[in-house]
Amino acid sequence: MWAAQHSLKANASPASVWALWADPDRWGDWNRDIASAEIDGPFAVGSTARIRFRRGPRLTFAITALEHERRFTDETALPGARMAHEHRVEPDGDGVRISNRISIDGPAAPFYGLLMGRRIRASLPDFVESERRLAEGQPALRPVGPELWVAETPLRVLGVEAGRRMAVVRLSGGGLFVHSPAELDERLRAELDALGDVRFVLPASAIHGHLFMEQYRAAYPDAELLAAPFLAGRRPDLAFDGLLGGTPDPRWADDIDQAPFLGNRFVEEIVFFHRPSRSLLLGDLCWDVGDAAPLPTRLWARGPRMRRALGPTPAFRLSTRNKRAARRSIDRILEWDFDRIVTGHGEIVETGGRAALREAFAWLPAGTGPD
Numbered sequence: 001m002w003a004a005q006h007s008l009k010a011n012a013s014p015a016s017v018w019a020l021w022a023d024p025d026r027w028g029d030w031n032r033d034i035a036s037a038e039i040d041g042p043f044a045v046g047s048t049a050r051i052r053f054r055r056g057p058r059l060t061f062a063i064t065a066l067e068h069e070r071r072f073t074d075e076t077a078l079p080g081a082r083m084a085h086e087h088r089v090e091p092d093g094d095g096v097r098i099s100n101r102i103s104i105d106g107p108a109a110p111f112y113g114l115l116m117g118r119r120i121r122a123s124l125p126d127f128v129e130s131e132r133r134l135a136e137g138q139p140a141l142r143p144v145g146p147e148l149w150v151a152e153t154p155l156r157v158l159g160v161e162a163g164r165r166m167a168v169v170r171l172s173g174g175g176l177f178v179h180s181p182a183e184l185d186e187r188l189r190a191e192l193d194a195l196g197d198v199r200f201v202l203p204a205s206a207i208h209g210h211l212f213m214e215q216y217r218a219a220y221p222d223a224e225l226l227a228a229p230f231l232a233g234r235r236p237d238l239a240f241d242g243l244l245g246g247t248p249d250p251r252w253a254d255d256i257d258q259a260p261f262l263g264n265r266f267v268e269e270i271v272f273f274h275r276p277s278r279s280l281l282l283g284d285l286c287w288d289v290g291d292a293a294p295l296p297t298r299l300w301a302r303g304p305r306m307r308r309a310l311g312p313t314p315a316f317r318l319s320t321r322n323k324r325a326a327r328r329s330i331d332r333i334l335e336w337d338f339d340r341i342v343t344g345h346g347e348i349v350e351t352g353g354r355a356a357l358r359e360a361f362a363w364l365p366a367g368t369g370p371d
């Protein structure tokens with residue numbers, strides 16, 4: 001027999017942990033290797049689930065033991081062995097203890113231990129930590145700098161896991177400037193309301209950040225919705241209060257500067273600079289995709305040069321036809337004294353942002369002569 005296990009204490013209820021387990025649609029939330037899962041019946045002993053992983057083979061397992069809000073075990077048949085994954089939640093003080101145990105039984109167990117043991121041992125703590133975080137209900141908004149918060153949500157774009165980030169600035173006057181808003185659920189709304197009054201809601205461009213704006217219109221009738229260039233035609237359902245351009249609105253100009261990125265034939269993104277946190281706020285202009293991201297994501301974001309770096313996607317770079325206009329835009333952005341880059345997808349560049357951006361657009365011609 002081969003076995004590994006991990007457990008953690010969580011400030012959560014058994015029911016909130018159970019909710020993560022009883023719904024196959026949520027299995028990918030705590031096991032990031034799972035792309036999708038389907039179950040052929042109720043979440044009960046005897047049902048069979050089919051799992052598709054981001055990498056590696058598909059897998060079918062059967063639920064062989066289950067005690068509501070306490071434990072369940074799934075088992076997979078392997079040639080010459082059987083693998084069991086036991087999930088357990090037990091009251092512990094004022095919270096619970098979450099445990100995951102994976103064991104392999106049968107004549108071929110030592111072989112599978114050698115083959116997969118290391119990976120299983122490495123991933124178990126991640127499962128349990130994710131389960132703890134999800135069951136405890138982490139806040140929707142996370143502070144990243146002075147008067148600057150982000151909300152991060154999963155998002156798949158063209159089949160790659162991109163993630164998506166909303167940024168919220170509290171202006172010196174107290175109102176909130178909401179950039180590329182996320183879906184407005186109850187938790188996010190309560191946290192926004194605790195920070196201040198939502199005053200401005202805006203996307204980065206006509207293709208990034210406008211999806212949920214109508215929810216903010218409904219929830220905050222006094223807030224102003226601003227359009228990025230060419231967005232008004234795409235969203236006739238939204239009555240915009242203004243159009244974003246190259247000059248900051250006087251009502252946020254003390255805290256935030258802005259400039260368009262010109263030269264791309266499909267999209268004109270407005271780039272923002274938040275002075276108090278020395279942060280650049282981006283939509284799609286640059287991605288920073290970590291080495292932990294799945295291969296298709298890294299390929300999409302970095303192209304054939306797989307070196308980890310901040311940069312525009314290959315598609316964006318290719319469609320930036322007017323390179324002189326793009327160069328002028330980047331040079332204007334580089335005049336700002338920013339250090340952090342809050343990207344719309346991928347990871348945040350916490351420091352060294354100016355050098356990273358300069359490097360990311362080094363392929364543009366130098367100089368700002370006539371077109």
Ligand SMILES: [Fe+2]
Pocket residue numbers: 207208209283284344345
């Ligand atoms: Fe985007």
